[in-house]
Amino acid sequence: MTMKKHCSRVAVALLLLLLAAPAAFAAQSKPNIVIIIADDLGWGDVGYHGAKDIKTPNIDRLATEGTRLESFYSQPMCTPSRAAFLTGRYPMRYGLQSFVITPGQHYGLPTDERTIAQDLKQLGYRTYAVGKWHLGHSDEAFWPQNRGFDYFYGTTIGNVDYYTKETSGVSDWQRNGEYLDEKEYFTELITRDAVRIIEEQSGDEPFFLYMAQLAVHSPYQAPQEYLDRYKDIKDPIRRAYAAMAAALDDSVERVMEALEKKGLRENTLVLFMSDNGGIAGSGYSGTMKQVTGDKPAPADNGPFRGSKASLYEGGVRSVAFVNWPGKVKPAVTDEVVHIVDWRPTLLNLVGGESDGEKPVDGKNVWPVIVEGGASPHEDILINAELHRGAVRQGKWKLISRASLPTSVELYDLEADPGEQNNLARQHPDIAQKLAVRLNDYAKDATAALYFTEYMPFIKQDYKTSSLEYDGDEDSGQPGEKPVLPQQK
DSSP states (O other), rough: HHHHHHHHHHHHHHHHHHHHOOOSSSOOOOOOOOOOEESSOOOGGGGTTTTSOOOOOOHHHHHHHHHHETTOOSSSHHHHHHHHHHSSSSSTTTTTOSOOOOOTTOOSSOTSSSHHHHHHHTTTEEEEEEEEEEEESGGGSSSSGGGTOOOEEESSSSSSTTTTTTETEEEOOOOEEEOOOSSOHHHHHHHHHHHHHHHTTOOSOOOOEEEEEOOTSEEEEEEHHHHGGTTTOOSHHHHHHHHHHHHHHHHHHEEEHHHHTTTOGEEEEEEEEEEEEEOOOOOOSSSHHTTTTSSSSSSSOOOOOOOSSSHHHHHHHHOOEETTTTTSOOEEOOEEGGGGGGGHHHHHHHOOOOOSSSSOOOOOHHHHHHOOOOSOOOOEEEEEOOSSSEEEETEEEEEEOOSOOEEEEEEETTTTTTTTOTTTOOOHHHHHHHHHHHHHHHOOOOOOHHHHOOOOTHHHHTTTTOOOOOOOOGGGGGTOOOOOOOOO
């Protein structure tokens, strides 16, 4: 054989080898991004935080192999957290700071707010959303397909029956605007779809998968196979909650396995977080007490005080970690990170920047994640509403309530993470300093859209009005029917 023929055969063999290689090895400079958001997951309900009766081995493994964010702050409830994540801006700037969008309401994330999906799409990403949206359902202009996502499969309203996909007799389950009648379990359906999406990637373009789980949000429902895993839990609500967490954990495993099988894992950043703390203790509404038979709500927020919807740590300190093999080393950080940070952080990572004229509140926290650096925040706004607000600066946290009787609470979170000792009287100078900072934030607030729809007069006097709220949060008032565009 001549040297020329030998070289030719070697060249052909190399070419065939390249053609046979997994698609993931094609040239792709930007990482894939997979976001998994759990709904109402309690701080103490994952194994790596010490859960005793709930097992989450897949979530635990990802957490311990990545960087655990132990001072990660979300918003107190579902809609505000999702808005903060997608926009990188505090929800009080565009009217989503209070409560959630319930089925009968007509507003959504304002259409002049830009999302990270729009940014990434402009940078060449394929963008997918599966699961729960909860940022506007009454008008298609609010839907994910019109907010930067190429594809959407799931529900646009806050919560539905896990099997029928109904709320108050109205079904909300779609794929790209086509309403579907699918009676399988919510978690199973979106997991299967996420796996399919991953399997169909060619590897020549990066993708962004936003997987918003409904688990472990009410209604507390789970397949029998998962309930059977927790026969030792006597409380039926806690048992169902544990079973839902197990299904969530299995969902995470299947998504990771799909990435591995496709050869995409090494170039995929995975971010897992809960949208807020779990519903714990007495919960936050009379409806929840009816659900639990006046027993404690099912979640465990560990050492933290409070429940979802509260400004205490139990409502806003959330489970979160980042995993990216070879790029993010196993680590634990107590540096403060806020849910608004993800948009600027991820965009900086992929060589983009926030587009548009509106200021972004989030900061690039990548050095915190990969270098163990200090938080770039001088302070963070936990929330600013017409009747209450909270801010954290360093170890100090202030909670202020404006509705009568007013109250001011100051906590040293390093010494007292459970917020048991109000130090406002002992440190009036610090309390005053943080109160000024909170008010500075509040000056930029827009009237809460929740109030302006339910109570229109608040448009004129929203800074001095208050509201007592009782209901099952995402389901709204009893019998409140979803307002959806006419089904096609």
